Amino acid sequence: MTEQWVITTEDLVKKYGEHVALDSISLKIQYGATGLLGPNGAGKSTLIKTILGLIQLTSGSGTVLGHNIATEGNQIRQRIGYMPEYDCLTPSMEAVHQVRYAGELLGMNPTQAMQRSHEVLEYVGLRDQRYRTIETFSTGMQQATKLACSLINDPDLVICDEPTNGLDTKARGFMLDTLFQVVKQGGRSILMSSHLMDDVEHICDRIVMIHKGQVIAQGRIEDLKAIDREIEISVWGGASRLEDALSHGGLDVRRTGRVMRIVRQDEDTYRDILAAAAATNVQVRRMEDYEPSLEDLFIVIMERLGYSVKSSADLFDSGNTPSMDKAADLSRLGDGTI
Amino acid sequence: MSSDDDPWGLDDLIDTIASAEQTDDGGETPVEDTAPSSEGPAEVAADSHPAAPAAPVAAPPTPEQNVDAEFLGESGLAVTGQARMEAAYGSGDGDEVMHAQVAQPAQVDSGTIFHQIYRPWNGVLNPRWVRNWSIYRHHVYGLFSKGHRPWPVLTKIIIIVVFLGALSPLLMLVLSSLTGADELQRFFGVTRANLWGHVFGFFFNNVCCWPIVTALVIGGLISEDRQNGTSAIYFSRPITRTDYTLMKYLSAASILSIIIVLTYCIFYAVAILVNNEGWSYLLDTFPYFFAGLIAALLLVATYTSIGLALSSVSRGKFFPAVSLIGLLLGSKMLAFLIDLLFETDVMYLISPYDNLAHVGQWMMRLNTTYDFPVAWSFVSVLVMNAGSLYILISRVNSLEVTRE
Numbered sequence: 001m002t003e004q005w006v007i008t009t010e011d012l013v014k015k016y017g018e019h020v021a022l023d024s025i026s027l028k029i030q031y032g033a034t035g036l037l038g039p040n041g042a043g044k045s046t047l048i049k050t051i052l053g054l055i056q057l058t059s060g061s062g063t064v065l066g067h068n069i070a071t072e073g074n075q076i077r078q079r080i081g082y083m084p085e086y087d088c089l090t091p092s093m094e095a096v097h098q099v100r101y102a103g104e105l106l107g108m109n110p111t112q113a114m115q116r117s118h119e120v121l122e123y124v125g126l127r128d129q130r131y132r133t134i135e136t137f138s139t140g141m142q143q144a145t146k147l148a149c150s151l152i153n154d155p156d157l158v159i160c161d162e163p164t165n166g167l168d169t170k171a172r173g174f175m176l177d178t179l180f181q182v183v184k185q186g187g188r189s190i191l192m193s194s195h196l197m198d199d200v201e202h203i204c205d206r207i208v209m210i211h212k213g214q215v216i217a218q219g220r221i222e223d224l225k226a227i228d229r230e231i232e233i234s235v236w237g238g239a240s241r242l243e244d245a246l247s248h249g250g251l252d253v254r255r256t257g258r259v260m261r262i263v264r265q266d267e268d269t270y271r272d273i274l275a276a277a278a279a280t281n282v283q284v285r286r287m288e289d290y291e292p293s294l295e296d297l298f299i300v301i302m303e304r305l306g307y308s309v310k311s312s313a314d315l316f317d318s319g320n321t322p323s324m325d326k327a328a329d330l331s332r333l334g335d336g337t338i
Numbered sequence: 339m340s341s342d343d344d345p346w347g348l349d350d351l352i353d354t355i356a357s358a359e360q361t362d363d364g365g366e367t368p369v370e371d372t373a374p375s376s377e378g379p380a381e382v383a384a385d386s387h388p389a390a391p392a393a394p395v396a397a398p399p400t401p402e403q404n405v406d407a408e409f410l411g412e413s414g415l416a417v418t419g420q421a422r423m424e425a426a427y428g429s430g431d432g433d434e435v436m437h438a439q440v441a442q443p444a445q446v447d448s449g450t451i452f453h454q455i456y457r458p459w460n461g462v463l464n465p466r467w468v469r470n471w472s473i474y475r476h477h478v479y480g481l482f483s484k485g486h487r488p489w490p491v492l493t494k495i496i497i498i499v500v501f502l503g504a505l506s507p508l509l510m511l512v513l514s515s516l517t518g519a520d521e522l523q524r525f526f527g528v529t530r531a532n533l534w535g536h537v538f539g540f541f542f543n544n545v546c547c548w549p550i551v552t553a554l555v556i557g558g559l560i561s562e563d564r565q566n567g568t569s570a571i572y573f574s575r576p577i578t579r580t581d582y583t584l585m586k587y588l589s590a591a592s593i594l595s596i597i598i599v600l601t602y603c604i605f606y607a608v609a610i611l612v613n614n615e616g617w618s619y620l621l622d623t624f625p626y627f628f629a630g631l632i633a634a635l636l637l638v639a640t641y642t643s644i645g646l647a648l649s650s651v652s653r654g655k656f657f658p659a660v661s662l663i664g665l666l667l668g669s670k671m672l673a674f675l676i677d678l679l680f681e682t683d684v685m686y687l688i689s690p691y692d693n694l695a696h697v698g699q700w701m702m703r704l705n706t707t708y709d710f711p712v713a714w715s716f717v718s719v720l721v722m723n724a725g726s727l728y729i730l731i732s733r734v735n736s737l738e739v740t741r742e
Contacts, residue, residue: 088570100485181456
């Protein structure tokens, strides 16, 4: 792999009439696992189609695995494995033949495609079920077959659209572990679109957040989490007094019963908390830095867009998205390189 | 104690356990982890229930055994319930070294059930024509072998029946050759009318055979890709929509050609062979045969265009199949009724079959059975094909990769 970036885009714009699906998207995605997050209608599907080289751009440019997305769609798709969110399998075909056919469509020799089909079906845990027709498969097995189809040519980049959709806990765990292995053991890159923060956090070390066609955050998850550093304390007696005191002291406090989370502004925040506790005669029984999850990060970013959300699930209801005016005013998070 | 008094050998086992317990320091007796474990003793959990050794559990309790002794895995000791409370509530000061007797997973020392190892592939991907060939092969080979497009069994049976039915004139041809009867030769031999009739004869081929086979072949060819979402498999790979449409078209046309054109050619070849005809006969009849061949290909192309257009506008195979039969036969029926009522046959221009038959008559230099010029029929055929292909292409362009 001679290319430095797996995906680069420069001011990518795609309009459908008056509707702007992608609005000046500039990305630089490194090799490895990257999560693609965003509410319904944010532009994820359009971005995926762009990466696959399937749509004509209004303006802008980009490369995927070193190939121009505007002119080299076929070369890109030969090196990409795409796992769609929705059903894409022929129900009455046997899994081994479905996967083999997926390989033949890439240009694989039929004999090699068949041999590789056995290999990848074993890899995704369907070795003993590979001669069953797909209509007899559970949702998890169908998802695994889709993954096998996307891995048959040993692609440099695997694009997974909601890979754990409809899976139970066990199947979900296996799917995530398998994808993780593709990255860690196989050394391949993954671009994973999902609305389940835990899934993204399980596999990816970088994310891209899209909202209304714009990138609102991108970068390493650990770096992005730095924007949401909080101190969590457990108090005893007079929690309301302490909350008021902290708020009056200019600190941002979130409280659930005896547990409070205070946004860490600087090193003095610890001293301010203890001083407020001493002043209000409240015992602080525990104080520690709170490690935010990706879910917390998502909520914080959306709150900065001016929208109050309780969980990421609220955001995936397309009716609950904040206005783009606020999004446009938002200073972009991340450095554009992920 | 004799084995007759203690058939399960319980007393020996109890003695063994009691002697082992004498080595303990008494008092608050910890519950020992007796099960083999490679991970060391497990922590006491609130819901963990220490189990007794296997043999005593299976045996009925003796009068001396306390019920709690089974819980503790011991016997013959005073039961205070303290260990159970420790396990459940952790009532001690927290410094005890507690062990729970818990079930351990079986340790597999040899053999591998499943190793998830990612294997790279370093093969070379073939060029565009190989990819296109795979689409064609998938659809056409599916009729004959397993592992390709899973055609329904009923479709396969009907195709075989129609194929054999289209070859049935061969029997009469052979019979006429053997008997030398002129009447049979006129009915079943190679003549312009018979060659035209093989392809364009309304009864029986164009009433039942060709339309039904076409309907079954094209029914799900594109509509099922839309229904099952398999278009994503195609278009997320280096398959262009042009390639996809062209290969689907060629696949359907090839299957129809096997039924219509191949049987037509076989009919002509067998006629030459069984009658032991010479080169002069071949020179005389070949132009008509060739004209009929072109007309047959035109029929296959037109039926395929209309059928695939109907398939591309729907989900599932029922609508395109039924609507194709309705279109082919319904337009013919409508034109026929108007001809009967108003004595004008110009409405046959809306019937694909009649237009093709008219063009076929002209190409084979037969007397036409229509009053309007053949050019009108020819233009009508072109318009039908162009319209169908426009619908087909525009609908294939609407097939989605990410979402349907």
